[in-house]
Amino acid sequence: MDTEAQHMERDRSSSPTDGPEEGSRFTHVTDSRVTSMSWGRTVFLGMLCTTALLLFSAFVLQPFLIPSGSMEPTLRVGDRVLVNKLAYRFGSEPQRGDVVVFDGTGSFVRETPGGNALGAFVRGAAASLGLVEPAGTDFVKRVVGVGGDRVVCCDQRGRLEVNGAPVDEEYLHPGDRPSGVAFDIVVPPGTLWMMGDHRSRSRDSRDHLGQPGGGMVPVDRVTGRVDWLGWPLGRLGSLEGTDAFAGIRPAGPDHG
Structure with a gap:
C-alpha cells in the first residue's frame, strides 16, 4: 500500500511539471510561426508597393531630380519635378514653350554599347522614383x-525668332542673352529644337549643330512634360507656363 501511494504521489508531482513544458514549447513554435508570417507579409506588401510605384512612374507620373542649373530660374539644382507621361500619349504632341524630359541618346549623346545590365536596372528604378540623379542620357529642356x-x-534687337516672329523669353536667366551662338535652322518634321532657360550654362540643341541630326530631338524620345514641382515644399505646385510663343504662326512654305 505504501508503494502504491508513493507511485501515485510521484505521478501527481510530475504531471504539473510535464504540462507547462509541453505548453511552453507549443507557444514558442506558434510565436515563431506568427513572427515568420508577419515578416513574410511585410516583405510581400513592401514588394507590392514598390512594384505599384514603379509601374505608376513608368506609365503615369515620374519623379525627376534636376541635376544641373541649365533650366534656372525655372528649375533649380535639387528640385524634384513630376513628369506627366500621359501628356503626349493620346495624339497630343509637345508644343513650343513646354518643359519636357527626354532621352538624348542619338541626339545629345552618342549611342554606346550597354554596360552592366543589373546595375543599370537598379539605377534606372531609383531614378524613376526620384531618389538619385537621372542617367546621363536624360535631359530636361524647353x-x-x-x-x-x-x-x-x-x-x-538680340531676340530669338520663330517663323519670323520675335519671341520675348521672359523665362530666361537674368543677364542671359537668347544665345551667344548665331544660328538659322529649320526643324525637320517629327523632331524638336530644345534649349535651356539658363542659356549661358545650357548644353542644348545649339551644341550639336554640326553633328548628325543637327541637335534635333525626335518626338518619340520625349518622356513627358514637366507639370508640377514636388520638392522643396516651398516651391510645391504646378509649373508656371509661358505665353512667349502665343503669337507664333505655323511655318509656311516660305519659312522652309
Missing part, C-alpha cells in the same frame, strides 16, 4: 521649335 519651324537667333 521646346523652342517644333517640326517645320524656322528658328533664328538673333534679330537686330
Whole structure:
C-alpha cells in the first residue's frame, strides 16, 4: 500500500511539471510561426508597393531630380519635378514653350554599347522614383521649335525668332542673352529644337549643330512634360507656363 501511494504521489508531482513544458514549447513554435508570417507579409506588401510605384512612374507620373542649373530660374539644382507621361500619349504632341524630359541618346549623346545590365536596372528604378540623379542620357529642356519651324537667333534687337516672329523669353536667366551662338535652322518634321532657360550654362540643341541630326530631338524620345514641382515644399505646385510663343504662326512654305 505504501508503494502504491508513493507511485501515485510521484505521478501527481510530475504531471504539473510535464504540462507547462509541453505548453511552453507549443507557444514558442506558434510565436515563431506568427513572427515568420508577419515578416513574410511585410516583405510581400513592401514588394507590392514598390512594384505599384514603379509601374505608376513608368506609365503615369515620374519623379525627376534636376541635376544641373541649365533650366534656372525655372528649375533649380535639387528640385524634384513630376513628369506627366500621359501628356503626349493620346495624339497630343509637345508644343513650343513646354518643359519636357527626354532621352538624348542619338541626339545629345552618342549611342554606346550597354554596360552592366543589373546595375543599370537598379539605377534606372531609383531614378524613376526620384531618389538619385537621372542617367546621363536624360535631359530636361524647353521646346523652342517644333517640326517645320524656322528658328533664328538673333534679330537686330538680340531676340530669338520663330517663323519670323520675335519671341520675348521672359523665362530666361537674368543677364542671359537668347544665345551667344548665331544660328538659322529649320526643324525637320517629327523632331524638336530644345534649349535651356539658363542659356549661358545650357548644353542644348545649339551644341550639336554640326553633328548628325543637327541637335534635333525626335518626338518619340520625349518622356513627358514637366507639370508640377514636388520638392522643396516651398516651391510645391504646378509649373508656371509661358505665353512667349502665343503669337507664333505655323511655318509656311516660305519659312522652309
